[in-house]
Amino acid sequence: MGDIILEDFFIKRSQQKKKTSPLNYKERFFTLKQGKLSYYDYDLEKGKKKSLKGSVDLEKVKCVENVEPELNAPPERTYPFQVAGSCGTSLQQTLTGDTLWIIYDEGPLYIFAKTEEIRRQWIHVLKQEVKYNKDLLPKYHPCFWVDGVWLCCHQEVKQAMGCMVLETRSTGFSAQVSQRKSRKPLPPTPDQEKNSRPLPLQPLPPEPPQPATSLEMKVIAEYDYVPQSEQDLELKRGEEYTVLAKDSANWWKAKDRYGNEGYIPSNFVSEVQNGLEQFEWYCKNMNRSQAENLLRKENKDGGFLVRDSSKAGKYTVSVFSKGGGDAAPACRHYNICTNQQGQFYLAERHNFDTIPDLIKYHQHNAAGMVSRLKYVVSNKTQNAPSTAGLGYGVWEIDPRHLTCIKDLGCGQFGVVKYGKWQGRHDVAIKMIKEGSMSEDDFIEEAKVMMKLQHTNLVQLYGVCTKQRPIYIVTEFLSNGCLLTYLREVMTPHPIQLLEMCKDVSEGMAYLESLQYLHRDLAARNCLVDGNGTVKVTDFGLSRYVLDDEYTSSEGSKFPVRWSPPEVLLYCKFSSKSDVWAFGVLMWEIYTLGKMPYERLNNTEIVQKLSSGLRLYRPQLANERVYSIMAACWNEKPEDRPPFQELVSIIQDLLYDLQ
Ligand code: ADP
Numbered sequence: 001m002g003d004i005i006l007e008d009f010f011i012k013r014s015q016q017k018k019k020t021s022p023l024n025y026k027e028r029f030f031t032l033k034q035g036k037l038s039y040y041d042y043d044l045e046k047g048k049k050k051s052l053k054g055s056v057d058l059e060k061v062k063c064v065e066n067v068e069p070e071l072n073a074p075p076e077r078t079y080p081f082q083v084a085g086s087c088g089t090s091l092q093q094t095l096t097g098d099t100l101w102i103i104y105d106e107g108p109l110y111i112f113a114k115t116e117e118i119r120r121q122w123i124h125v126l127k128q129e130v131k132y133n134k135d136l137l138p139k140y141h142p143c144f145w146v147d148g149v150w151l152c153c154h155q156e157v158k159q160a161m162g163c164m165v166l167e168t169r170s171t172g173f174s175a176q177v178s179q180r181k182s183r184k185p186l187p188p189t190p191d192q193e194k195n196s197r198p199l200p201l202q203p204l205p206p207e208p209p210q211p212a213t214s215l216e217m218k219v220i221a222e223y224d225y226v227p228q229s230e231q232d233l234e235l236k237r238g239e240e241y242t243v244l245a246k247d248s249a250n251w252w253k254a255k256d257r258y259g260n261e262g263y264i265p266s267n268f269v270s271e272v273q274n275g276l277e278q279f280e281w282y283c284k285n286m287n288r289s290q291a292e293n294l295l296r297k298e299n300k301d302g303g304f305l306v307r308d309s310s311k312a313g314k315y316t317v318s319v320f321s322k323g324g325g326d327a328a329p330a331c332r333h334y335n336i337c338t339n340q341q342g343q344f345y346l347a348e349r350h351n352f353d354t355i356p357d358l359i360k361y362h363q364h365n366a367a368g369m370v371s372r373l374k375y376v377v378s379n380k381t382q383n384a385p386s387t388a389g390l391g392y393g394v395w396e397i398d399p400r401h402l403t404c405i406k407d408l409g410c411g412q413f414g415v416v417k418y419g420k421w422q423g424r425h426d427v428a429i430k431m432i433k434e435g436s437m438s439e440d441d442f443i444e445e446a447k448v449m450m451k452l453q454h455t456n457l458v459q460l461y462g463v464c465t466k467q468r469p470i471y472i473v474t475e476f477l478s479n480g481c482l483l484t485y486l487r488e489v490m491t492p493h494p495i496q497l498l499e500m501c502k503d504v505s506e507g508m509a510y511l512e513s514l515q516y517l518h519r520d521l522a523a524r525n526c527l528v529d530g531n532g533t534v535k536v537t538d539f540g541l542s543r544y545v546l547d548d549e550y551t552s553s554e555g556s557k558f559p560v561r562w563s564p565p566e567v568l569l570y571c572k573f574s575s576k577s578d579v580w581a582f583g584v585l586m587w588e589i590y591t592l593g594k595m596p597y598e599r600l601n602n603t604e605i606v607q608k609l610s611s612g613l614r615l616y617r618p619q620l621a622n623e624r625v626y627s628i629m630a631a632c633w634n635e636k637p638e639d640r641p642p643f644q645e646l647v648s649i650i651q652d653l654l655y656d657l658q
């Protein structure tokens, strides 16, 4: 059991899981420990906690903020704040034996503090606890969710992205460590002992003035960037830049140290933040299989790198040993653990205040690992990510800048070719067969699609619409279609299969957070890049197909095998119908590309699904993996987990496997 960081009585608002559930307010006793916020029933007479009523895993928290009090709030509800999970939902998991039971705990947790001072202190400490969480929300809802609507923006979807931009503040690792060290609970004052309210308030420093997001943020370039349009600014890896304005999510206006200004792709830089970006050994977006591939390719004894672990906010050291004698070459993965004081350690307990200190020590001492960390292995020079569009503001591409090199395949809209843009950049070019697409509608939508940017989505670069056939130009992925890859290329390793599921779930969680529906998620609509990363493609495209066989649910090309009952019966699409399809896609992954319900025809599938038939457990999937698929196939859409939660379940499972 970790030390208690803070404890207090608060009023807690009921979660209002359904639109019709009553709102009520109960006094609960809250305790904050490292990693967990819990609340209890409290026996005032005996002066002790009775039963645990609920808890929030701090790793899954995406936002901690003030809430505007209600109009005419009673005095005890004047100082509300919120602890929110993924887009307003958080998840609790209970493991019983090998089975994964999932309990959904919807909506932000609303808590009312007694004074402004107490509220400020809790928010301050909670923010410290969660500040290295992955995917902290960039926006939040400043008002309550009441009776099916957000009072701030009047959106009626609980998962709707927040409507208020959060201001970012950067703080370094050492700040985090000193915060953790100072977390000893203070002794109660006599006054508090009397009425069993355990912790006195620690005086807080006044809130520093918060810089607005649009002003002077320092970033470091993680990759070189050669300007693609006249308004772009060149980036040199490792150099510092100042962001002047975030005009759009993907292209920021920035200044280099010589005073040159221009637009830069926001995913090529990272905020000077956890301090790890500057180290050659830190490979941010790399999974276990990719790390192994890279280390084996380098083939150096003691080759190592540090990567983000599959669990949010944690890091893993991957080391290669050439073996020798009887020992075979091997990659080992060591999770960087934290002790109760917030210090970091690896295999044996040598503790350090910062990760760079820990790495420095292990460069000289194996201390329990297969080898000391001898050679830095880095991917940083190789894999620059895709930009959203080929330069700032460019979405109409001049076809004279494209060279077609070879055919990749043929799809619903016609031929797809591999080629180069301006002779340098790999691209895939979809040549849209005339009469196969409702083009004007698509061209309008393409402007929205261009803004979608995520490591696990195939990037749309732009379109050529001034000639016929029109072209859709996207990122090129050298390993092609996932379905073919599974059937022909893969020698399966359980971790690699699960990493593929994680990739897709992350891309889909991004779409879900923007309420963007895919409508045709399946292995045939995923592609694999040179590193084995899976990316989702063709999102939303099915709306522009001109072919009744494809668009009508009775048509022969309709994706019946990937559709839930409510789509087959009432054409009701939602993020939860995408979740169903994701379950089927996981099944395709774990069967290495089998056809779902292979012995049934479409009519039989519709009938049997209604009477409860589901796909069987593939041999390569264990019970835990199968329980994730099965959760996606719940009859009622609301019983299926949202993608945000699927991501964290899969991350936890992967973490347990490393
Ligand atoms: P459509 O969506 O029009 O039916 P597809 O996207 O399925 O067409 O493309 C046909 C084939 O072309 C795919 O199976 C894949 O092998 C190849 N392909 C399509 N897009 C890419 C890409 N971006 N990178 C690499 N290969 C691609």
Ligand code: MG
Binding pocket: 411, 524, 525, 538
């Ligand atoms: Mg396709």
